[in-house]
Amino acid sequence: MKLPPQLRTFLLSLYYNGTLPYRLWQNARLYAAGKAPILVFFYHRIAHDRCVPWSHTNEEFARQIAWLKKRFELISLAEAQRRVRQKSNDRPAACITFDDGYAENCDYALPLLIEEQIPCTYFVCTHYIFEQQLFPHDIALGQRLSPNTVRQIRYLAEAGIDIGAHTRTHADLGKIHDPRRIREEVSRCGDELEQLIGQRVRYFAFPYGLPRNMTSAAFQAAREHGYDGVCSAYGDYNYPGDDGFHIRRIHADDMLVLRNWATLDPRKLWRPVAYDYTRDQQSLKIEVTSQLPTGEQREYAAH
Numbered sequence: 001m002k003l004p005p006q007l008r009t010f011l012l013s014l015y016y017n018g019t020l021p022y023r024l025w026q027n028a029r030l031y032a033a034g035k036a037p038i039l040v041f042f043y044h045r046i047a048h049d050r051c052v053p054w055s056h057t058n059e060e061f062a063r064q065i066a067w068l069k070k071r072f073e074l075i076s077l078a079e080a081q082r083r084v085r086q087k088s089n090d091r092p093a094a095c096i097t098f099d100d101g102y103a104e105n106c107d108y109a110l111p112l113l114i115e116e117q118i119p120c121t122y123f124v125c126t127h128y129i130f131e132q133q134l135f136p137h138d139i140a141l142g143q144r145l146s147p148n149t150v151r152q153i154r155y156l157a158e159a160g161i162d163i164g165a166h167t168r169t170h171a172d173l174g175k176i177h178d179p180r181r182i183r184e185e186v187s188r189c190g191d192e193l194e195q196l197i198g199q200r201v202r203y204f205a206f207p208y209g210l211p212r213n214m215t216s217a218a219f220q221a222a223r224e225h226g227y228d229g230v231c232s233a234y235g236d237y238n239y240p241g242d243d244g245f246h247i248r249r250i251h252a253d254d255m256l257v258l259r260n261w262a263t264l265d266p267r268k269l270w271r272p273v274a275y276d277y278t279r280d281q282q283s284l285k286i287e288v289t290s291q292l293p294t295g296e297q298r299e300y301a302a303h
């Protein structure tokens, strides 16, 4: 059942405030035991409007970054992996990432991160950069939103933004089973980006990023290509002791949803739906989307 947005916010606010004392206790316990998860957030488009649901306004983004900066050490994906692999984490830490590659991100959001020296991995699709075509998911909503240009991507890489691969054509890899096409999307995208920026491309993010959009064959292609890690986007924490290759991300959404995740939502802590990339998800028959917050279901239904 789809709740109206205001009712959803009201209910989440009740839940958040009602569980806050428990969260504070739980946070203290997990950090003291070195078992605190590392959070990796993802954004898409930051601009002066929210004409598509995968947008934040400049003001919202600034507020979220300021809130996170006060409470978390903002670290790179490489540092997140290192902490996950060392099997113990006793410090609040979070990462910022972006998907798709919208030109407007260069107006406010990325300059803000560069100025504040906040690490960021920026996942882009090479086809849209090279051809300067609009994303079909924006056209479907009647919006003409420009992708980043070659010049912008080169400038961002030089300014210290970590450029990552997000397939060539924003492909749903859960639907592609031809090994040549998988390599084309996973591997060629990374090669093209490396040529473009003259630096190694270390990370790959699955478009859509739900379990149904990922396969063990695509994970394998990413490993064979030599990526250091791949990102999903179905909403999960990264625990010390995880393998670190699969980086689980959370959609930043609005401020309340962000705070709900950042203070470690008790419902999510026991990880009921961990994605296991060594098994083909088709055979698992897990209805993961039903366990995502309504906001994320809406986001992904649209995107």
Ligand SMILES: [Zn+2]
Pocket (backbone or CB within 6 Å): 099, 100, 166, 170, 206, 207, 208
């Ligand atoms: Zn995407």
